[in-house]
Amino acid sequence: MNMPLNPEQTTCFMIKTITPATALRGELSSLPPDKSIAHRAALFASVAKGESVIRNYSAAEDPQSTLSCLRDLGVPVETDGSTVIIRAKGRKTFSPVRQLIDCGNSGTTMRLLSGLVAGAGLDVTLTGDASLSSRPMKRIMDPLGLMGAQIASSDKNRPPLQFASHKGLRAIDYTLPMASAQVKSCVLLAGLFADGETRVTETLPSRDHTERMLGLETDFNADGSRVLKSSREFEVLPQQLKIPNDISAAAFWMVAASIIPGSEIVLRGVGINPSRSAVITILQRMGADIRVSVPPEASTSTTVGEPLADITIKSAKLSATDLLETEIPNAIDEIPVLAVAMAFAEGKSTVRKAAELRAKECDRIAAVAEMLQKAGLNIKEYADGFDVSGSRSNACQAADYSSHHDHRIAMAAAVLSLKADAPSTIHDADCAAISYPTFFRDLESLRS
Numbered sequence: 001m002n003m004p005l006n007p008e009q010t011t012c013f014m015i016k017t018i019t020p021a022t023a024l025r026g027e028l029s030s031l032p033p034d035k036s037i038a039h040r041a042a043l044f045a046s047v048a049k050g051e052s053v054i055r056n057y058s059a060a061e062d063p064q065s066t067l068s069c070l071r072d073l074g075v076p077v078e079t080d081g082s083t084v085i086i087r088a089k090g091r092k093t094f095s096p097v098r099q100l101i102d103c104g105n106s107g108t109t110m111r112l113l114s115g116l117v118a119g120a121g122l123d124v125t126l127t128g129d130a131s132l133s134s135r136p137m138k139r140i141m142d143p144l145g146l147m148g149a150q151i152a153s154s155d156k157n158r159p160p161l162q163f164a165s166h167k168g169l170r171a172i173d174y175t176l177p178m179a180s181a182q183v184k185s186c187v188l189l190a191g192l193f194a195d196g197e198t199r200v201t202e203t204l205p206s207r208d209h210t211e212r213m214l215g216l217e218t219d220f221n222a223d224g225s226r227v228l229k230s231s232r233e234f235e236v237l238p239q240q241l242k243i244p245n246d247i248s249a250a251a252f253w254m255v256a257a258s259i260i261p262g263s264e265i266v267l268r269g270v271g272i273n274p275s276r277s278a279v280i281t282i283l284q285r286m287g288a289d290i291r292v293s294v295p296p297e298a299s300t301s302t303t304v305g306e307p308l309a310d311i312t313i314k315s316a317k318l319s320a321t322d323l324l325e326t327e328i329p330n331a332i333d334e335i336p337v338l339a340v341a342m343a344f345a346e347g348k349s350t351v352r353k354a355a356e357l358r359a360k361e362c363d364r365i366a367a368v369a370e371m372l373q374k375a376g377l378n379i380k381e382y383a384d385g386f387d388v389s390g391s392r393s394n395a396c397q398a399a400d401y402s403s404h405h406d407h408r409i410a411m412a413a414a415v416l417s418l419k420a421d422a423p424s425t426i427h428d429a430d431c432a433a434i435s436y437p438t439f440f441r442d443l444e445s446l447r448s
């Protein structure tokens, strides 16, 4: 049973009403801890030898799914408030206590855990909720299959994924077909169990937490593409870290403060890993007033090379922008709320080469288009993205939104609703707890 660290996680409301805001002011020092780093810290701890102590672990549903999967795989996971302690015995820690392992709504859990499960040759099935069960897994089944893993899926390479024991994995030299930190990490984690050196080449950089936190060796090809390496000989050290707060959660307040006149919000202790912080540079390029300052205690934090900062945002006059291809993977989870910023920026903004958005918790291109259209705003949808024709003086009508059971859509719709002329409603808004259990409470605390 997955015990929430935070009682708010169990809060249940189907329809949330959001009233317009005149200004948002205040400070948030307890944003949710970074979800990507949390998953990795727990997964890496489970194949390290010794005691890992992970502080500031997220109470959100996705990182809690990772802990419950590890428990079901026999990994001794203890919690003390927001601290997670894992005492593991290296690559041999796993000893499944059940066959069906539920990854909930979390794509990162399923794809990264697949690397470990395949590596360890476990006879288990990874399953998930309806949303996760519709997400593509061929992207990990292909490279893991090349390594010798035995994986069956019931329906068109979608979960559940049934793993079977095998004769041992062999290393591969693999070029990622898409910019995906999940696929990159999956292959590198399987490589920790394989015979030989596994090499993963990425032509378009994605978030680098895996290589950074594990301390993996990196090479560069002549064309500038990066090659990450892992092997059975690589020693995974126990994780000792305090997780920084999540820039993907902070992004909602960056946009909200920017577009609501008279706002000023301070966000404390936010992770600003350069492979995650394009949302800041994109908004600054649009004219946002965002100041990033490194607090003195940041230099002494044990965030394994994961930089953090305080971020101050004041409302500003925004102008349109075109996202660069290299910015897409770096800002992928922030694009729904960036689309809201674009609607109130002067001119036409473009987001293209972003078809990956269609493979998230819902089809985020279709969901963003539906959301802006319901608000009476101007968006044109393409197969791989959208254009938003915005205006600083745009009128935004109140609407009745669906979250499509996607936390980022629920929260983006809430930010959009703050600009409306009357209260709006969001159906299934409580799915925000997948990444940000206190989102609506934080929103109320910022209203002046």
Ligand SMILES: O=C(O)C1=C[C@@H](OP(=O)(O)O)[C@@H](O)[C@H](O)C1
Binding pocket: 035, 036, 037, 108, 179, 180, 181, 182, 183, 185, 207, 332, 333, 356
């Ligand atoms: O590796 C990770 O922690 C993540 C990678 C991204 O997915 P992809 O690898 O599919 O791009 C991102 O959308 C997801 O929220 C978290």
Ligand SMILES: C=C(OP(=O)(O)O)C(=O)O
Binding pocket: 062, 105, 106, 107, 108, 109, 333, 360, 361, 408, 435
């Ligand atoms: C896409 C996301 O997560 P995941 O792929 O882990 O479900 C997200 O958090 O926006």
